[in-house]
Amino acid sequence: MADGFTLIGFRHSVYTRIVRVALIEMRLQASYVEVDPFSDPSALDRFTPLARVPVLRHGDFTLTETAAILRYLARVSGAMHLLPDESQALARMDQVFGIVDTSLYWPLVRQVFSNGFYAPLMNEPFDADQVAAGIKAGRPGLKLLDTIAAEGLVLDGQGLTLADLHLAPVMDYLTRVAVGAELLAEYPDLSAWWSGMSGSPLLQETDPFPGEERP
DSSP: OOOOEEEEEOTTOHHHHHHHHHHHHTTOOEEEEEOOTTTOGGGGTTTOTTOOSOEEEETTEEEESHHHHHHHHHHHHTOGGGSOSSHHHHHHHHHHHHHIIIIIIIIIIIIIIIIIIIHHHTTOOOOHHHHHHHHHHHHHHHHHHHHHHHHTSSSOSSSOOHHHHHHHHHHHHHTTSHHHHHHHTTOHHHHHHHHHHTTOHHHHHTOSSTTOOOO
16 A cells, blocks of 8 residues: 555645655655646646645545645554654644644745745845744744643654654754744744754755755
8 A cells, every 4th residue: 555656746845845754754655746836836737726735646546735645644654653642642743733834834934934045046035024024923833832842742852753744844944044043043942852853864865955055
């Protein structure tokens, strides 16, 4: 059952990277189809009507939404150690998914990272206003994650769960911008988690920007 995967994604997409991290952690192989949803959204029409990546195909089964993809991969690969046994820890894992997707992706990735790191890399201007707006909007979500990390049910720096895999690429993108790294430093328990996670081979192997300087 854990054969025949195809990942449709965009190499710079944080969500595509999340799935790539998961595939490596779960020791799964997948063929890869590169699609840029920003320049050619119609290229995704044969996979999904949502014009978003990633998309996972497993035989004739097609799945979208990163959290659902992670849970599916964990089950079909037998990597059940990434799913907490205890109900409250499992609920916290799902909560981290939700915080990332609804409260952090837009401000930290689309505003801070995209305008503070990605745009200059693409020879476009650094947009200080967008970066500042993202920093402000990202604070509530980071504060809540800091509380969760302090609690220790997930993001404890000990046992890896899907919460770590879902969050780590987002934090990696945030900290590529100097003010993003400074923002994260304001949250001690979340920063402690990131200090242990940031050197993971999972992130190094999936880095879409190897060799680019960090603040």
